[in-house]
Amino acid sequence: MSDAPIIVWFRRDLRVSDHPSLSAAQATGRPVIPLFILDEVVETLGAAAKWRMGLGIDHFQKTIAKIGSKLILRRGKAVDVLLDLIAETGAGEVYWSRAYDPASIARDTEVKANLKGISFTGHLLYEPWLPKTKVGENFKVYTPFWRHVRAGFDIDAPLPAVTHLCIPSEWPKSDVLLDWKMSANMHRGSTVVAKFVHVGERAAVIRLNKFLDTAVEGYKSDRDFPMKPATSGLSENLTYGEISPRTVFNAGQLALEQGKQGAEHFLKELVWREFAYHLLWNFPKLDEICWRREWEDFSWRGENSDATAWKQGRTGQSFVDAGMRELYTTGTMHNRLRMIVGSYLTKHLQTDWRVGLKWFEDCLIDWDPAANAMGWQWIAGCGPDAAPYFRVFNPGLQSEKFDKDEGYRNTWLHTGKHVNAQAFFDAIPISWELTPDTKNITEIIELSQGRKRALDAYSFFKERQTQK
DNA sequence: TGAAATGTTGGGGCG
């Protein structure tokens, strides 16, 4: 029986509750060395996500300290760092929670080929390769996927929090988090976004409970209204694994059994996240190539000045601009606005969905490789189970329906009603000018013209397709 | 998880 230490390599699982690899390591009774690596995957995160990951690590260091252990920080290519640490400490194995995006898979495959690594489930409810249709195919449509996993997969109860860890006889050296400068690319001002983040396990659980106590009953209808406090906000925590999907699922299931309206819809949204990973697993270039390949021939515009105006929240469509400014200021955007701004960019502005995907990747603190790619392909009309291309959102009508009192637009465009907004914009050091009141910006393109241009491009595209 | 165009119906004003 070896008493060699076990390295628990943390990635997107910054928690001690319901953490299968940590619990398994602890259960061996052997010393545990908690480790985080600033590796090739973390280095290339978008600015906001990288900064937010830094906050998560900072918080998690304290969590680990509270259970009598220490989070070791190392920087470098993952396999090299791990081999070095094994040599230094005599560690026998490395445990981790699986990741499913191509960059992480490549990294982890190389690691596994060079040392004894054991991977656990932790980031998802269902391993993405498991769901199959009756004829053994991968799912392309959400509803059958939902029905299949709902009926066919049991979700175990979450594991209890790990409350202590055996420590090694000697701690290996650790980097200092500040030296990693995780905020280096946050030119748009991390102090502004910092007001909106909820970091760590405790914050995540508070969010979950608050949502289930107060908001879930009205979730089904209220979640479409960006000014209503109707959503859980948990995407931010799920993406860094500050709460496990299993914890969220079980709590949602309990609410459902208590007869709470909206709980079923909440579970469905959680499973959308699973569906995104199912798609990404089966189509690893989901963020690069149109899932319906023929759409590669569509006349998408690349980076262009209209797209720049879109990023800056200066399109002259107040609802779109408000959404883009919420994104820039808070690192998140209400889901309804994500659909609206995505539709506007890809339809009215005829711009390639990958331009929008990249901007979201850089701005979102809840960025997720699978969900972002699926969402953009969905709205552009080239993805699986996608909104048909001709489903063009009209931002004006959408604002009539979902922001009738202009509360949302007033908040993010600043027209004086919500004084906080000015402070946000004052604090953002930006290279382009934000006028305080964007309501008078001339629209890039009149809405019905933009719609027509999009539909014309679509007919032209379809015409060419049939000729092939 | 859309919007606009087109089609249908039925009530009311009015000659």
Added chain:
DNA sequence: ACGCCCCAACATTTC
């Protein structure tokens, strides 16, 4: 009383 028109309200189809 009747036919006609208008148009709101709703349903269907088309993009």
